[in-house]
Amino acid sequence: MTTPPQTAPRRATITDVAREAGTGKTSISRYLNGEMSVLSPELRARIEAAIARLDYQPNQMARGLKRGRNRLIGMLLADLTNPYTVEVLQGVEAACHALGLMPLICHAANEVEMERRYLQLLTTYRVEGVIVNALGVREETLRPVGGGGIPAVLVDRLVDGLSADMVGLDNRAAAELGTRHLLEQGFDDIWFVVQPFEQVSSRQLRELAFRDAMRAQNAARAHTLVLDLADTAAVERGLAELDRAIEAGGDDRAMGKAGNAGTPGTTARVALFAANAPVALRLALHLKARYGAGWQTRVALLSIDDPDWAELAGITTIRQPTYEIGYRAVEFLHERIEGVQSAVRDCLLPGELIVRASTSR
Amino acid sequence: MTTPPQTAPRRATITDVAREAGTGKTSISRYLNGEMSVLSPELRARIEAAIARLDYQPNQMARGLKRGRNRLIGMLLADLTNPYTVEVLQGVEAACHALGLMPLICHAANEVEMERRYLQLLTTYRVEGVIVNALGVREETLRPVGGGGIPAVLVDRLVDGLSADMVGLDNRAAAELGTRHLLEQGFDDIWFVVQPFEQVSSRQLRELAFRDAMRAQNAARAHTLVLDLADTAAVERGLAELDRAIEAGGDDRAMGKAGNAGTPGTTARVALFAANAPVALRLALHLKARYGAGWQTRVALLSIDDPDWAELAGITTIRQPTYEIGYRAVEFLHERIEGVQSAVRDCLLPGELIVRASTSR
DNA sequence: CTGTTAGCGCGTTCAA
DNA sequence: TTGAACGCGCTAACAG
Numbered sequence: 001m002t003t004p005p006q007t008a009p010r011r012a013t014i015t016d017v018a019r020e021a022g023t024g025k026t027s028i029s030r031y032l033n034g035e036m037s038v039l040s041p042e043l044r045a046r047i048e049a050a051i052a053r054l055d056y057q058p059n060q061m062a063r064g065l066k067r068g069r070n071r072l073i074g075m076l077l078a079d080l081t082n083p084y085t086v087e088v089l090q091g092v093e094a095a096c097h098a099l100g101l102m103p104l105i106c107h108a109a110n111e112v113e114m115e116r117r118y119l120q121l122l123t124t125y126r127v128e129g130v131i132v133n134a135l136g137v138r139e140e141t142l143r144p145v146g147g148g149g150i151p152a153v154l155v156d157r158l159v160d161g162l163s164a165d166m167v168g169l170d171n172r173a174a175a176e177l178g179t180r181h182l183l184e185q186g187f188d189d190i191w192f193v194v195q196p197f198e199q200v201s202s203r204q205l206r207e208l209a210f211r212d213a214m215r216a217q218n219a220a221r222a223h224t225l226v227l228d229l230a231d232t233a234a235v236e237r238g239l240a241e242l243d244r245a246i247e248a249g250g251d252d253r254a255m256g257k258a259g260n261a262g263t264p265g266t267t268a269r270v271a272l273f274a275a276n277a278p279v280a281l282r283l284a285l286h287l288k289a290r291y292g293a294g295w296q297t298r299v300a301l302l303s304i305d306d307p308d309w310a311e312l313a314g315i316t317t318i319r320q321p322t323y324e325i326g327y328r329a330v331e332f333l334h335e336r337i338e339g340v341q342s343a344v345r346d347c348l349l350p351g352e353l354i355v356r357a358s359t360s361r
Numbered sequence: 362m363t364t365p366p367q368t369a370p371r372r373a374t375i376t377d378v379a380r381e382a383g384t385g386k387t388s389i390s391r392y393l394n395g396e397m398s399v400l401s402p403e404l405r406a407r408i409e410a411a412i413a414r415l416d417y418q419p420n421q422m423a424r425g426l427k428r429g430r431n432r433l434i435g436m437l438l439a440d441l442t443n444p445y446t447v448e449v450l451q452g453v454e455a456a457c458h459a460l461g462l463m464p465l466i467c468h469a470a471n472e473v474e475m476e477r478r479y480l481q482l483l484t485t486y487r488v489e490g491v492i493v494n495a496l497g498v499r500e501e502t503l504r505p506v507g508g509g510g511i512p513a514v515l516v517d518r519l520v521d522g523l524s525a526d527m528v529g530l531d532n533r534a535a536a537e538l539g540t541r542h543l544l545e546q547g548f549d550d551i552w553f554v555v556q557p558f559e560q561v562s563s564r565q566l567r568e569l570a571f572r573d574a575m576r577a578q579n580a581a582r583a584h585t586l587v588l589d590l591a592d593t594a595a596v597e598r599g600l601a602e603l604d605r606a607i608e609a610g611g612d613d614r615a616m617g618k619a620g621n622a623g624t625p626g627t628t629a630r631v632a633l634f635a636a637n638a639p640v641a642l643r644l645a646l647h648l649k650a651r652y653g654a655g656w657q658t659r660v661a662l663l664s665i666d667d668p669d670w671a672e673l674a675g676i677t678t679i680r681q682p683t684y685e686i687g688y689r690a691v692e693f694l695h696e697r698i699e700g701v702q703s704a705v706r707d708c709l710l711p712g713e714l715i716v717r718a719s720t721s722r
Numbered sequence: 723c724t725g726t727t728a729g730c731g732c733g734t735t736c737a738a
Numbered sequence: 739t740t741g742a743a744c745g746c747g748c749t750a751a752c753a754g
Contacts, residue, residue: 011487013746013747013748014747014748014749015747015748023724023725024724024725024726025725025726025747025748025749026724026725026726026749026750027723027724027725028748029748029749029750030724030749032748033749037723038723038724039723039724040723040724043723043724057481057484057485058485058747058748059426059485059487059746059747059748060485060486060487061422061425061426061431061486061487061746061747061748062426062730062746062747062748062749063747063748063749064422064730064748065420065422065423065426065730065731065732065746065747065748065749066729066730066747066748066749066750067730067748067749067750068730070422080441080447080450080451081447086441086442086447089441089468090441090468090470093468093470102465102482102486104463104465105465105466107450107451107454109451109454120418121463123418124418124419124420124421125421125422125463126372126420126421126422281669281670281673284673285672285673288673288675293654293655293657293675294654294655296654307670308642308670309642309668309669309670309673309674311646312642312645312646312649312670312673312674313670313673313674314649314654374730374731374732375731375732375733376731376732379741384740384741385740385741385742386731386732386733386741386742387733387734387740387741387742388739388740388741389732390732390733390734391733391740393732393733394733399739399740400739400740401739401740404739404740419731419732420730420731420732422730422731422732423730423731423732423733423746424731424732424733425732425746426730426731426732426746426747426748427731427732427733427734427745427746428732428733428746429746
């Protein structure tokens with residue numbers, strides 16, 4: 001049974017409905033906006049019938065034009081490839097649904113230029129607010145948005161110089177949690193592996209907290225490795241450096257258990273601390289290639305973010321409350337849209353440690 | 362340096378620009394639409410200056426209202442959690458970018474009710490077309506869209522009773538490719554594992570092609586296992602069934618190499634054929650839990666879809682040309698929007714076999 | 723309770 | 739080459 005390719009019959013407008021119901025446009029408008037109390041049941045019934053008959057659906061664009069609010073919000077995403085992003089998005093969608101908002105999702109695919117273009121596009125569509133999770137937007141780009149312009153809420157990362165609400169992981173606490181766990185498990189040579197810091201505050205904060213935690217425990221061997229995943233050659237070099245460290249360290253994790261922490265000159269037990277899931281994946285792939293299927297028992301890997309393959313790879317993770325992050329972001333934005341003028345708010349949510357084979361004896 | 366929270370200065374309108382440039386709105390409109398030839402260079406310069414001074418940006422909504430086209434297209438997605446979807450999306454975005462379209466992304470999160478709601482919402486925003494990758498939309502829901510209504514293009518799955526362009530994997534060829542590979546590697550007891558078919562034509566097609574391929578090779582032991590990932594208890598039962606088969610089959614894959622294919626009563630070499638990535642993940646998790654880290658050498662797993670963790674898990678996959686699927690879908694849709702009236706088209710793209718440890722000796 | 727009127731920001735006649 | 743007037747689909751006064 002094929003649908004006939006007949007010419008598209010122009011969609012009914014409010015005027016059509018009014019004519020069909022034998023009344024004026026205003027009454028239709030009132031009906032649409034739920035002002036039922038001011039409509040006689042009789043008229044109301046006629047309107048309902050007319051709407052059904054014409055399969056009428058109000059034009060949001062026209063409404064928006066008139067009212068000055070179109071219920072659209074922009075959602076600028078740096079990288080949908082990162083499971084974190086998708087999970088946050090689910091929270092965003094749920095909240096939008098609950099608040100009658102419609103998110104315009106813009107995926108910049110890690111390209112700063114794209115971010116700029118999308119931000120401008122969103123402006124052009126007169127979104128009522130923006131949720132920003134971007135790689136390289138600077139204050140200038142966001143100025144017409146955040147300051148004096150439309151409301152903005154930052155997710156996961158700050159934009160320097162811009163004061164706006166922000167919601168994300170409590171990076172300091174999370175990095176400390178991870179570091180402490182590794183130290184407790186007896187690892188004393190820890191490599192924090194992170195993508196280039198760029199403008200991404202969360203990366204900076206995590207690394208900083210890691211170093212602080214190491215220092216606080218008098219654990220001398222703390223290293224930071226910056227891995228630009230987009231640069232194959234650089235990645236190779238970085239991984240080679242890790243290999244040297246791993247192979248100089250304890251040959252077997254079980255063996256090194258009583259290792260003398262921090263004492264220089266002795267074999268140390270090496271652990272890798274990935275700043276996020278993309279990094280962790282790259283590391284895991286390498287470790288598997290180099291040390292075989294059982295690599296988890298050879299070198300410890302802990303990651304912030306808890307992608308669905310973490311269980312499969314047996315890596316320890318710190319799971320972010322992604323859904324809630326997205327949900328809260330929309331709530332914040334909604335309040336701002338509604339005119340709340342309170343001081344800028346930061347919402348830092350705690351991460352949850354999930355211990356798996358790679359860091360347990 | 363904080364941005365002062367001054368009151369939002371109303372965005373400039375075309376009227377403001379006209380006044381600022383000392384001319385009428387019409388000229389501004391002409392300028393915006395690139396009709397430069399009809400503007401004196403002098404006026405044109407004044408307009409440019411005024412636009413810059415006011416930081417004017419035309420209101421897309423108003424334009425859309427007037428022109429009857431707002432450059433918006435809807436993109437209905439069944440499941441962003443599936444890496445396939447994200448990859449397709451990247452193709453969609455690239456094509457939209459190239460064609461001056463803006464995709465409204467709607468994520469139904471596998472809920473049929475959500476799909477209905479979003480479809481209606483899209484209608485309400487007067488999108489010019491829709492790309493549909495849905496779980497349960499029926500012809501009725503899509504009627505105002507596909508038939509006689511706004512143009513639609515289907516991705517990955519058909520909607521029964523609806524004739525619309527569609528683009529996706531050549532499921533038949535892909536399933537044959539996978540089946541042949543497994544048979545060639547000497548597996549003769551193959552389980553096709555798939556989510557409930559529902560309205561999803563691709564699932565049905567893959568399963569059908571699998572059975573056909575098995576029959577064509579006179580390979581007697583072909584099974585189909587339907588796994589409803591949302592139903593934990595049902596999954597457990599299904600997995601138990603698989604375990605029985607696996608453990609009844611050859612104890613070691615290397616051993617069974619010379620196994621007598623299809624002969625009943627002898628030990629057979631068991632392989633699992635996952636219909637897509639979510640299924641493959643569930644299977645891999647179970648196999649790892651039951652057979653340990655080296656499960657890949659114990660039981661073969663092949664999957665349609667090539668998620669980023671496939672390499673990590675060492676499973677053989679059939680990679681879909683996801684980016685191209687998304688890109689082509691938008692191209693098709695764009696043509697329809699532009700009024701192309703040709704017969705309904707199907708674009709079936711080939712998959713690529715990527716052999717990994719789990720199915721090679 | 724109901725209809726009339728005047729725009730929202732913009733594009734498109736049509737005259738000037 | 740330019741601009742004034744009208745209307746897109748809808749809402750918000752303002753009468754009745």
